[in-house]
Amino acid sequence: MNQSTLSDLITSSKQNDQKAFRKIVEGYQSMIYSLAFRMLCNEEEAKDTVQETFIKVWMNLSTYDSNKKFSTWIYAIATNLCLDKLKSAKHSFQENTIDETILNVISTDNVEQSVINAELGNIIRKLTSELTPKQKIVFTLRYLEEIEIDEISQITGMTPNRIKSNLFLARQTIRRKLEIL
């Protein structure tokens, strides 16, 4: 989606044009799903987060500053939602059981992708289970989503130095895990 098209869609969406907003959803939902899945390691939670993110986007579109990158703004909303979920007591780091994987496979036509997601979720969960929610957020943004530190700073509101120290600690923890394997 190029910048001028996106600007037009945002302007129309601000005027309650749901068709325009649908195009924004279609353009960005995979990106947000990828981020949420890598952070939460659970398909259902990731999908819920995508929904909540776009509802927040729709509600707060009038506050969006067009001088900033739209993807950064939408990432910030999704990251905050993921952080809330990671901090909540309900969130668990339990592995996907075979039953859950089977249920996912039944409910989808794309079996291959569903199996890949389940395995990927298990690997990321195993590696990052000992990270704090903030470490997990910066780790995912930097190493899995490959976002630059300056942009992570804009997304999370953390200073670059704090991001670097969180990344350092996250790497150490994960390396220790790898040594055991």
Next chain:
Amino acid sequence: MKVMENEEERLDMLLQKLSKTAPGLTDAQMLTEKIMQRIKEKAIPRKPTILIWIRAISCSAAILLLGLFLFQQNETAAIASTPKQSGRPEIRINIDSECLKNINSPASNMMALYMCHLQQNSIKNKLYKTIDQQLKN
């Protein structure tokens, strides 16, 4: 040291592979529909800009009216106190109108009181002007 370097390399390799393997949405179309449905169902209350403007204008108007009222009150008081300060003879004016009776009546409403007040003010002003003319003459 070499073991550590190897571990770092392994970690980098793993992270690179993980970043290249993006989780995919198995039912993107359905998710879009759900999002749009939730937006339609909720009829999400956008912060209505028009309402904000109406509120702001009403507030300003109320403040302006209050200010005008207070200003008018002060002016009346100033006029009443002027003869004393300037050494002119004190003139007391009694206005016995129907309006004043209404003021004391418990049934009278705020609007009637205010209208009465304006009426009184205009009578007072006329009287002051007449007296002022007379004094000048």
